Amino acid sequence: MLTLLTCLDDTARDRLIQQISFAGHDIVARLDTAHDLVSAIRGRTPDGIVVSATRRHLTLDVLAEADDAGIRMVAVAADDAERRYALSLGLFEVVDARASWNDIEVLLRGGAAVPRGSAPEGEAGTVIAVWGPAGAPGRTTVAIQLAAELASRGRTVALVDADTYGGAIAPSLGMLDESPSFAAACRLASRDSLTLAELERIASRYTSPRSSFWILSGIGRASRWPELGADRVTTVLSTCRQWVDYVVVDTGFNLETDEEISSDMFAPRRNAATLAALRQADRVVAVGSADPIGLSRFLRAHVDLLEQVETAEISVVINRLRASSVGSNAQHQVQQTLGRFGGLDDAVFLPLDTAGVDAAVLAGKTVLDAAPRSPVRAAIAQLVDRSIVAPSPHGTSRREARQAARQGQRGGPLQMLRARRLG
Secondary structure (H helix, E strand, O other), X not given: OOEEXXXXXXXXXXXXXXXXXXXXXXXXXXXXXXXXXXXXXXXXXXXXXXXXXXXXXXXXXXXXXXXXXXXXXXXXXXOHHHHHHHHHOOOOOXXXXXXXXXXXXXXXXOOOOOOOOOOXXXXXXXXXXXXXXXXXXXXXXXXXXXXXXXXXXXXOEEEEEOOOOOOOHHHHOOOOOOOOHHHHHHHHHHXXXXXXXXXXXXXXXXXXXXXXXXXXXXXXXXXXXXXXXXXXXXXXXXXXXXXXXXXXXXXXXOOOOHHHHOOXXXXXXXXXXXXXXXXXXXXXXXXXEOOHHHHHHHHXXXXXXXXXXXXXXXXXXEXXXXXXXXXXXXXXXXXXXXXXHHOOOOOEEEEOOHHHHHHHHHHOOOHHHHOOOOHHHHHHHHHHHHHHOOOOOOOOOHHHHHHHHHHHHHOOHHHHHHHHHHO
């Protein structure tokens, strides 16, 4: 027997209440509004909630309270508009209003728990976090192409959008971003109900003749960042390791730890998702922009990145390389700047290829599919083959990299590049 809360419109209530009672379950409260439901959740611990997928009965506050209490919820949708509304909130357990109680009960009872922090069985997948400083250096573009290249080599791949300042992966690939599946995975993780079957149910699939991979899309509205808590993100990525060979995570730019400036030490942290992804990563792909301002931002933020990443290998990718922003022999100049101010001597350079990247965005495809001969695609393929699929046994000492980066604070890459121009 299940103990249930219901918050249904008149039509659904008349049809389902009788079926629930006939099945021998106990309805502890019948609510009429989302506000009433929030209050009821706080005062009880039912086994499940059945709610109509309308703004009157279902809100983000209802989902948050149910998640905190670890209560599974199923929404009943009368039409496509109501279904889309529930999906937009991150609730994927949605059934048609004509569905029988048996169908609803299956969802309420579904999802075996995955213990938090449990080690995956067998060989774990690899987590690759793609990070870059403020200024849109091309994190999302690089993350998408990394996923495409790995998938084209026969690996199973999940592309995760964990940017709490606004997800861009879904629209970049021509997908609707009304249903943030990464937020839905985080909700399932919060109540210990995230399974591999659930991941495949909520994830989208990018499919092409050259590469196919799973997508956990990001939040479309930045105001939803509290849904991506550190514990939730850690659990989702740990579960994804059991699901696929490679998990590519598009992170946010901000590495601030804001505990010291928060008046409530237990408040959610907006940058927690980014920091959690970086700490879970086996490799971090750090993306910077190849111009004086972009390099300045990258090298200063790179110091903070080294403080957050202790065990992962870091691959540096410098995007949009062109002579028009740094002068002749652009790659040599940028490489010297990276070496002098950051102790970085093994960067991968992506040339400016507006035509190829724009063709991909216009078509809603990866660069691999839209412009397979693009120099950007060739450079990322080289990174995958050299450092990810077949990683080198040698690497830069993290301590040496930190020391070189700190010493670089005495000068600045912007001044160095300008001095070279004048010279």
